Amino acid sequence: MKNEIKQDYRAAVDILQSLQGVPISKPMIALDESFDQCRRWRRRLELATAKNWNAAAIDAADRLRGTLDILRMRSTHAIDDLARLTQPRLKPTATSVYRDIEGLRGEFEDVKVDRANQRITVQTSSISLEYVELGSFEICLNWKFIKESSPYEVLAVEPNCPSSNDSVTHPHVQGESLCEGEGSDAIRRALDEGRIYDFFCIVDHVLRNYNPDSAYVQIEDWNGISCKACGDNVNEDDAVGCCKCETELCLDCSTSCDSCVDRFCSECISSCDGCGDDVCQMCLKSCDDCGDFFCNNCLFEGTCDDCITKQNDASEEDRRKAEQTVATVHPIRDVEAAVPA
Structure with missing residues (x-):
């Protein structure tokens, strides 16, 4: 004690x-630091806006707002320091x-x-x-x-x-x-x-x-979740996690797979080369012939409709050629058979 x-x-x-x-201490020292931070975040905001990086632009805007608040606070302190x-x-x-x-x-x-x-x-x-x-x-x-x-x-x-x-x-x-x-x-x-x-x-x-x-x-x-795509803050109950990479998104920035109905981010969702429906990468299957990716509805026994059509067209063409060959060969044999010995 x-x-x-x-x-x-x-x-x-x-x-x-x-x-x-x-x-x-000289109040301008703290102000100079705040000015530098504001300029740095303003440049990042301008770059992100020019390149259409929406999430980065929103983040830079939030950071700039914070540094501007600190600048305002330090400016008030500087005025008070001089007055005191x-x-x-x-x-x-x-x-x-x-x-x-x-x-x-x-x-x-x-x-x-x-x-x-x-x-x-x-x-x-x-x-x-x-x-x-x-x-x-x-x-x-x-x-x-x-x-x-x-x-x-x-x-x-x-x-x-x-x-x-x-x-x-x-x-x-x-x-x-x-x-x-x-x-x-x-x-x-x-x-x-x-x-x-x-x-x-x-x-x-x-x-x-x-x-x-x-x-x-x-x-x-405070307890909301920031959408990793658009940067908006959403209620935790309204947030959606990508079923593959678990990225947290708002409902508008997630896409439902038309096959399994789960929701995915833009990086983990694709489209069927046949019907164009939104399909996750886990539900897409490659065609055995052409190698393109399709949903289950656009494949029949592992083959897409276009390849089946091409196979059918090829088979029909082969059948026609075979018939033409037979039609050409048989008359010649009949003539030869009619010549006496």
């Missing part, structure tokens, strides 16, 4: 030094920061103070938004960068990601970055004033609330 008290107080002193000694330079704020002390750390131990079940890596990490209780269980999250503050725009990370303990985007662990968390929304100013002010307890509680509050206007993935689409 005494060691924990000493550790917490020394951490409070370290945090106070970071607040007093580290200048506010002229705002009066509370002066923290080592004692006030220490009491905040002790308050965290009473508020959260799991609190870790890591002086070696200059981090405080708390674990939230399980979070549920509109009947979607997202589990617990770790909020990790790196106090070395406490005066920078984003000195903390939010990590899912056991991620429950939507099927459409595995980088999203919460409607407002992409990667390890939280879209703070209306809580942005309160979070930044709490950090500037060394109110560590308030900071963690505000972030926890943001995680427990849902704003559909700023969500990376809408909560109603």
Whole structure:
């Protein structure tokens, strides 16, 4: 217990030094990174659109929207950083920061103070938004960068990601970055004033609330399935799996085999060379004569109708030739028989 008290107080002193000694970082550094990401996803979207890669275009559009949201968030942080330079704020002390750390131990079940890596990490209780269980999250503050725009990370303990985007662990968390929304100013002010307890509680509050206007993935689409053909998100009950390769599709992007009635993706479905019906590759059989592929209805004892017709035509032609040969040979024999010896 005494060691924990000493550790917490020394951490409070370290945090106070970071607040007093580290200048506010230039906000344009984070903005430059976001600009580069936006340009990269915009180029991918333009390429996919030009080549009619629908699924890739939808994915690039979603990624671009996410990076634009982060750019908007960082732009807001940059404006706030500049405004805070002229705002009066509370002066923290080592004692006030220490009491905040002790308050965290009473508020959260799991609190870790890591002086070696200059981090405080708390674990939230399980979070549920509109009947979607997202589990617990770790909020990790790196106090070395406490005066920078984003000195903390939010990590899912056991991620429950939507099927459409595995980088999203919460409607407002992409990667390890939280879209703070209306809580942005309160979070930044709490950090500037060394109110560590308030900071963690505000972030926890943001995680427990849902704003559909700023969500990376809408909560109603969380348990849906992304169609691998068109990219649309469909309800899990309405999704169809290709019976051969198990690719998940929406109903419109799957095709029913006219022979076995199972559904397949465009790569695993073909057409009968005879009637043109949609037939899966497992139901197609090759003609013994021509080698083309047909459904069962277009084959008779392993032979297609065209080949049967050709065989019949050939047999008829052979029969006619045989009759002509017989008709030509027999009269000659009759004449020879009539000549006297």
